[in-house]
Amino acid sequence: MTDYYELLGVSREATQEELKKSYRQLAMKYHPDRNAGDKASEDKFKEISHAYSILSDPEKRAHYDRFGTADGFGANQGPFTGGAGFGDIFEDFFGDIFGGNFGGHRRQRAAKGNDLRYDLDISLEEAVFGTEKVITFPKLQKCGECNGTGSEPDKQPEVCSACKGSGHIRYQQGFFSVSKTCGKCYGTGKIITNPCKKCKGQGFIQEQRTVNLKIPPGVDAGSRLKIVGEGEPGVNSGPNGDLYVILDIQEHELFKREGTDLFCDFPISFTNAALGAEIEVPTLDGSAKLKIPAGTQSGKIFTLKGKGAPRIGSQQRGNQLIRVFIEVPKKLSLRQKELLEEFAAHSTDDTNKSFKDKLKDLFTGVEG
Ligand SMILES: [Zn+2]
Ligand SMILES: [Zn+2]
Structure with a gap:
């Protein structure tokens, strides 16, 4: 049995x-x-490739060092029939030089289709409670008429004469054999002589695609929904790309959202603020009652528990925070004016006592 180290021309201690x-x-x-x-050469190439696939794997190398064989590690598998990670090593070396074709296996690679992005605006209510949406977007799809071949259904494409079907043209550049995409068939290896009428030989057609989306409660601006397989079709039987729906939340007239909490400013009359009252306030679930205690000041924040937004996947909702501000009437009837004047006449001067005390302290501080 050939020694792998010998084969690769390195010592047993090689790094x-x-x-x-x-x-x-x-x-x-x-x-x-x-x-x-x-x-x-081909056999030699396979041998060294195989030796490398064993020695480059620390576990397999240790096994080989101990037992002089790589048996038990699928050693009988040829390098092109499934050595794990081998493709990567190979790509690493030859991907750029040989255009990804190796070992005489000249075929176009299967490739995943392009991912698509769709930006979707939803309302705050939809984001909080979840919703279902139908979106329509243009998407390349495999032509149903020719099943993606680009040729009239009963006609076969011809093998490209320039590259003999490989899709690549090889030429010598100094030491290296360099490969470039065939200009005649654009790398497909085939020439379509009877193009499909529906897709004009493209194999793909742009169609409007409609997808139903289920948007879970709790999504926020920037949330991303991935819809597997709704991207563009793959190349050479590769899988379809995916569709990413990026959500944005429309600005709400009343509420601002911060995480799971909702904020709003709400006006109350100065009489309600002074006397106390039970008022109706808006929430995303409809109106709710809020108790305003007597003597409420502008800027006071009240919390409605559980009226905010949930986290995705959770039933529990955040809170709604209501900051009240006191509205002073701009117009007074004669009677109202009289009453307020009477009120003023009865007012003691300590409405603003604590504030005045602070002012006094401040001035005292300056003078002292
Ligand atoms: Zn077609
Ligand atoms: Zn060609």
Whole structure:
């Protein structure tokens, strides 16, 4: 059995870095793309790739060092049939140079479709209580007529003569074999001779897509809903992209939201403030009663428990905070004026006592 260290031309103490460097050099040398049709090189390439896949994995390497074999770690699997993480290593080395095609497996990669973003404005009520929405947006979809092939249903596309179906044109640039996307078939490897009439050979058509959204209670501005598979279609049987719905909350006439709490300013009459009263205040659930004690001052904040917004996934709601301000009537009837004048005549001077005391202290402080 070939010794993996020997194969890679490194000592048994080689570091990961040395391993990688050596493998890289050898892989370049024996890469099938640089040795077209040379079976010996191809075999050698597979051997070194396999050796590297074992030695670059610390666990497999330790096992190999102890037992001289990688059995028990799927050692019989070829490098192209499922060595875990191998594709990544390979991409790392060759992705840029060889255009991602390797080992003679020339086919276009399956790729996930593009994700889509949809911005949706909802009302504060909808955000707090949750809602269902129907959104419609333009989306590329696989053409149903040709099933995405771009060719008339009963016609097959021809293999591209320029790249022989690989989608890539290879040329030598100094030491490297460089690959670029075939300009004739734009990398598809196929030439459509009888384009589908519906999609004009694109394989995709832009259609209006309608999706039903369930928006849970408690969402806030910036909340993101992910709808799996509602993005653009994947390439070469890759999965569809996803749709991200980004929520924004419309400004509310009365309420400002901060987390799970709702704030509002609410006017009360100066008589209610002075005498106390039970008033009706608005909440998102309808009107609620609020007790104003006698002598309430402007700016006083009252809390209505459980009238705020919930957190997503929770039944429990935050609070509504009501800050009252006292409205002074701008117009008085003659009678009202009389009454207020009488009220003023009866008022003692200590309505503002505490404030006056403070002023006095302040002036005393300055003079002293
Ligand atoms: Zn079509
Ligand atoms: Zn081509």
